[in-house]
Amino acid sequence: xxxxxxxxxSILMILAIYVxxxxxxxxxxxxxxxxxxxxxxxxxxxxxxxxxxxxxGIRVKNLKKMSKExxxxxxxxxxxxxxxxLGGNEEEFxxxxxxxxxxxxx
Numbered sequence: 001x002x003x004x005x006x007x008x009x010s011i012l013m014i015l016a017i018y019v020x021x022x023x024x025x026x027x028x029x030x031x032x033x034x035x036x037x038x039x040x041x042x043x044x045x046x047x048x049x050x051x052x053x054x055x056x057g058i059r060v061k062n063l064k065k066m067s068k069e070x071x072x073x074x075x076x077x078x079x080x081x082x083x084x085x086l087g088g089n090e091e092e093f094x095x096x097x098x099x100x101x102x103x104x105x106x
Contacts (some may be wrong), residue, residue: 052099055092068104073098 030035056074065076078096082088 006009048102051095053101055096055099056103065105066103071100071103 049060082093084090
């Protein structure tokens with residue numbers, strides 16, 4: 001009877017781990033694979049690239065060629081100019097940050 005209880009508890013533990021990993025995968029998919037949003041409106045990737053290039057002030061072709069370090073440094077320079085705490089426009093900063101998230105992850 002003790003062997004049965006041990007087997008049952010190990011099976012339940014494996015099942016619990018499976019359910020937890022399934023939930024984590026589902027959450028990851030929803031967060032990162034569903035696409036990013038600009039101004040609470042879901043748009044396609046081509047429009048996201050256009051908005052990102054407008055926010056960064058760089059052509060789409062050049063923005064796609066930039067390395068992650070170049071993107072990060074450009075974002076930091078522009079963030080200093082547009083951050084609301086430093087006297088910038090809050091809406092511009094939001095658009096810049098969303099563009100940075102999109103470009104840096106893609």
